Amino acid sequence: MKNRPIDSQKKVYKRLLSYVWPYRAAFFLALFGNLLYGVVDAGFIKLFEPLLNKGFVDRDQNFIQWIPIMVISIFFVRGIATFLSTYFMGWVGRNVVMNFRQQMFQHLLKLPTYYYDRITSGEILSKITYNVEQVADACSDAITVMVRESCTAIALIAVMVSISWRLTLLFAITVPIMAGIMHFVSKRMRSVSAYIQESMGRVTHVAEEAIEGQKVIKAFGGQAYELSRFAKATQYNRHQEMKLIVTSAISIPMIQIVGAVALAFTVYLATLNPEHTMRTAITPGAFAAMITAMIALLKPIKQLTKVNSNIQKGIAGAASIFAFLDEETEIDKAKTSITSRMAGNIAFKHVSFSYKTQNPENPLASTLNQQTLDNISFEAKAGETIAIVGRSGGGKSTIVNLLPRFYEAQGQISIDGVDVKDIPLKDLRRNISIVSQQVTLFNDSIAKNIAYGTDATMEEIQEAAKLAHAFDFIERLSQGFDTVIGENGIRLSGGQRQRIAIARAILKKAPILILDEATSSLDTESERHIQSALDKLMSQCTTLVIAHRLSTIQNADRIMVIDKGKIIELGTHEELMASKGLYSSLRVMQYQERDFVPEIVNS
Structure with missing residues (x-):
């Protein structure tokens, strides 16, 4: 964000106005x-x-009797104008915010x-919440004040010109000075606003980590350290906010x-004798109107300067949002959909991979890590189970x-036989189920977590739960399958969460199954029950199993041993044990650990 050039302001605001255009009727x-x-x-x-000249000086009765009607009428029309500007500009602003958040969330997925x-979830949430609200202020309240006060200022200047253009010209001399001040202030505020939004991302990130890791913080006595981290983040945010306030x-x-200064000289010239004022002498009523207009003109100038802060925050926020929306999405160029269930024949041919990392000193410059995979090639026929160890x-x-x-x-x-790049992502992932050690559940009912991504019936959900040996504990809950399990299933034990995830995979009935330490959170008895359910499921799928506990994968069709990104062994359990390689060494090591400390095997 801080690397975005300042001269992009016009492009950013033009793009921002494109979000307003669908609501142009209300906007106008x-x-x-x-x-x-x-x-x-x-x-x-x-x-x-005329009030002073005709009402107080001339005592014109015909004019005086119209004064109450004129005053009431003026404030009645003013009230209608206030409602139109406030309601419709607010309506436009909130719609723009809603669209921004929906588009950002859609893009996020x-x-x-x-x-x-490379981006923390706190930074992303800050963009969706804080940055968007800055845009809301720029699209509604700020524009309302800016347009209203600008119109008021123009109208007041017109009144001044109608009274005395010479005195108005004196005031106009100060306009370039004011414009120069506002131009400098705008650049300063826009720059500082970018840092404020960045600092809010830090605050959100630290707070989110503390919430998610509250048990670790308590267990290891990390409260003081987390308080220090949060204090630094909030102090940096306060420091940036104070820069904006000072400006x-x-x-x-x-x-x-x-x-x-312009007002003072105007009063001075207007009150001099006519022969010394270059024809600037005016009537008492005109003088009162002129001075009142000039005093009143200071208010919109003040408001415009003040609201400029919100506008610059909004522009900085919009720039940050557009940078997020311009992030490249997943590559999905395949056009031919695959509607039928795939068989599940998998082939890796000369596959290599390196994770992208960033230089902390230059976040925009991506570099590559040391190669993670190096020339990986293997095949898995439909229905086979390939274990991956190392x-x-x-x-x-x-x-x-x-x-x-x-x-x-x-x-x-x-x-x-079809390259995965030629398969639409939706179709590709529909044919793959994943059960990992890090179970992800949603703050919703158990039924909806099991049926996630499908339109399964309750009977199908219950059947999947039975196969995953989750039905009994679910039925014992107060609301059964309608029980809301909290954020990431916090109200369930680790084993229960794992069984919900396995039930979700069973229900999906995908031809390819990925198990990444899927039984790691289960006790011995639960693992035995679930392993039988997984065996039944695996017999209908092509399965890739990652396991540290080697006793669970000895019946795999083939076992692939990975070390430093390369396949160093590939074969059945018996073949690898006979070869006396890394697999055999790991297997012997685990049995020795189990003899001394049985629990270590589950770590």
């Missing part, structure tokens, strides 16, 4: 209300001239996985002083993440 009604408001206010001040690897606080009196960090999870195209790989990955 609001503009009409603002215009009417300015004209009425200026007309009321213009009324001072299409962003590639590597985007989430605004200095600019307003500076502009008012310039206006006051040391941590060897690239096991990366392999299964490439199949549903969470990341784009070099080389070719195909299903049933």
